[in-house]
């Protein structure tokens with residue numbers, strides 16, 4: 001969908017670095033913020049991004065929000081989102097698809113109780129793509145490096161607690177901890193690894209990110225994982 005009201009200009013895209021027609025794009029998707037937080041200054045941080053880099057991300061943003069909103073105990077920000085835009089989203093034309101996208105990630109968890117489910121955000125490439133995009137945007141915003149391509153970033157859910165000494169060394173940003181708290185550490189060891197990130201949404205769902213000098217360095221450090229989608233798109 002093209003929003004004609006959006007101002008466009010020629011400049012270097014903050015995500016891919018190419019000189020292209022760009023629009024200002026939010027580094028942290030607006031859809032993650034409930035109405036009561038709409039005056040957040042952090043939420044208004046934007047970078048220039050081209051149409052190629054933005055392609056399809058508005059839909060993925062909404063899906064990403066739905067996933068992090070259902071994962072775990074809700075805080076007040078989540079409750080507000082759940083009763084507002086998330087619910088409304090399911091009532092829209094493509095609401096069934098959105099709901100199905102979400103349910104495809106849920107697995108019955110009889111060990112914790114009847115009718116309870118676990119959700120696995122890392123199984124969904126769209127979720128991880130948004131994490132990578134946020135990290136690319138934040139990397140640019142903090143001027144850590146030049147533009148970071150999608151291929152330079154590895155993202156996953158945080159599977160182990162980050163060692164305390166690394167947390168202590170990280171640059172911490174807690175603009176709105178009830179929405180997004182994040183930290184990063186610039187590295188030059190091992191060669192090719194530029195920075196490490198953690199992002200925690202709504203005080204509970206945490207992701208890890210690693211930014212490499214280029215795609216080859218990422219492939220060298222991170223073994224490509226087998227496809228873990230398990231047919232979740234086959235509804």
Ligand SMILES: [Zn+2]
Pocket residue numbers: 013014015016017018049050051052053
């Ligand atoms: Zn771009």
